[in-house]
Amino acid sequence: MAQARTQGGGFTAAHVWMIGFVFLWLVSTVLLVWLYTEQEAIVNERDTLRRENTKLVRGGDKGLPQYAQASENGASMAGLLEQARKEMMVLAVGEELADAAAARTKVDDELLKRIVGDKLVDDVAPYQTQQLLPAMKALYENFAGEHRQRRDAVARADAAEQQSAEMTRAHEEIRTALDAAADEVKKSIAELKAEHTAYIAGRDQQVDGFVKEMDDLRQEHSRDLQARKDEVEGERKRLEDLQVRYAELQAKLGELQVKPGERLTARREDGQVVLAVPGDEMVYIGLGQRHHLTTGLQFAVYPAEGIPIDGRAKGRVEVVKIHENTAACRIVGMARQEIIVRGDLVANPVYDRDRTLQFVVVGWFDADGDGVQDPTGGDRVKSLIAQWGGDVVDTLTSRVDFVVAGAAPPVPAAVAGTEARDRDAGDRDQARRAARDVFDATVASATNLSIPILTQDVFLQFLGFR
Incomplete structure (x- = not known):
């Protein structure tokens, strides 16, 4: 189964x-x-x-160094390229930027715009490029040129400084030499001043001795002169009475116009020049403290032959230093081709060694020398008289020594006009007529009293001003 x-x-x-x-x-x-x-x-x-x-990666990219450096377990080629890009950005602009456009924007903002805006270079075209190396080369060339110029300037400055040092040394040497020369000059000036002081002292002593001799001679004759003055004063008082009686006859012979006449009183000398050195601005006159001199007083200088009728002087001197018997005077004016020598006469019609002379000043004067007669010009004449010791009086008497007459005040002509004009000018015309009447009366009285009348020009000539 x-x-x-x-x-x-x-x-x-x-x-x-x-x-x-x-x-x-x-x-x-x-x-x-x-x-x-x-x-x-x-x-x-x-x-x-x-x-x-x-x-x-493509065929030609395999030759790049990053391709050889890339490995399976290491950095990739893209990473290496990105790293190289970042390093290039840092090298180019100093920081890691996203792309070239950002780098170009940064370069434009921080370099090109400053170059153009600051105007440090004349030509900005070399810097306006998409490539940094050419711009860097242009910058280098510009820098190199500036450096060469600076180096040349420094060399020139050094040469100039050396030359300045040499010039400073030379200047110091010259200044030292000049200081030494100045010391020698100062020493010479001091010696000359000492010699001059000694010369002035000797000259003043010599002048004082000479003037003393002259004063001794003058004093020998002063007694007889004083006796004769006393006699003359007595006769003068008697003559005053005779002059009043004789005024009627003199009025027929006097002239209303001011004429020079002989002016014997104004032509009287006040002293002599006792020492004068040609070329020296100082002279000495035989008047001193005992003759009541004052510093600032001026004298006209005339030749020894005498004072001319018109009073025109050869020069003018001013007293600057007063001794007992002499006075040192500074020459303040000289006529052309004239010199002051020993023996010249000095005179001032305002000055008198024995008494104060009286003056009456009438008329209009050309005080400022513009050729126009001024009704107030007489104030200048009065100030000169008062400055040099004269006495200006308003009333003419027989004791007045001189009448200084300016131009006759013009008599206003009758002018038809309105009643208002007559009211305005009436007082002025009346004053001028009164001044003319005073002038005519003063000249007539001075002529009758045989008081010397000096015109403005003659008066200034006797003072040595013309």
Whole structure:
């Protein structure tokens, strides 16, 4: 029975091999399907990798150093390139920027705009480029040129400083020499001043001695002169009475116009020049403290032959220092081709050594020398007389020594006009008529009394001003 089941319904080796074959076939089929499916994914992945690789690396890029440096477990080529880009950005602009446009914007903002805005260079075209190296080269060339100029300027400055030092030394040498020369000049001046002082002292002593001799001689004759003066004074008083009686006859002979006449009183000298050195501005006259001199008094200088009728002098001197018997005078005016010598006469019609002279001043005077007579010009004449010791009086008497007469005040002509004009000008015309009457009366009385009448020009000439 057992054998029959084996032959009729059991598995044989063929059955086993058949089952095994089918199993293997199924497994193979499954594996083939699986392999086919995986291969398609691998191919798609390969294509994707190829496309990505094409984006990253192409045939010519394999020669880049980053390609050789890239490794499977190390840095990639893209990372190396990014690192190189960042280093290039740091090298170019000093910081890691995103791209070249940002770098160009930074360069424009921080370099080019400053170069253009500051106007440090004349030509900015070399710097307006997309390439940094040419701009850097242009900057270097500009810097090199500036450096050469600065180096040349420093060399010139050093040369100038050296030359200045040499000039300073030369200046010091010259100044030292000049100081030495100045000291010598000062020494010479001091010696000359000492000699001059000694000369002046000796000259003053000599003049004083000479004048003293003259004063001794003058005193010998002064007694007789004083006696005669006393006699003359007595006779003068008697003459005053005679002159009053004689005035009527003199009025017929006198002239109303002012004429020079002989002017004997005005032509009387007051002293002499006792010492004069040609070329020296100082002279000495034989008048001193005892003759009532005052500093600032001026004398006209005349030749020893005498004082001319018109009173025109050869020069004018001013008293600056008074001794007992002499006075030092400074020359303040000289006529052309004239010099003051010893023996010349000095005179001032205002000055008198013994008494104060009296003056009457009438008329109009040209005080400022413009050729126009001024009714107030007589004040200048009066001030000169008072300055030099004279006495200006308003009333003419026999004791008046001189009448200084200007131009006759004009008499206003009768002018037809309104009553208002007559009222306004009446007082002024009346004053002028009164002044003319005073002038005519004074001149007539002076003529009758034989009082010398000096015109403005003659008066100034006797003072040495013309």
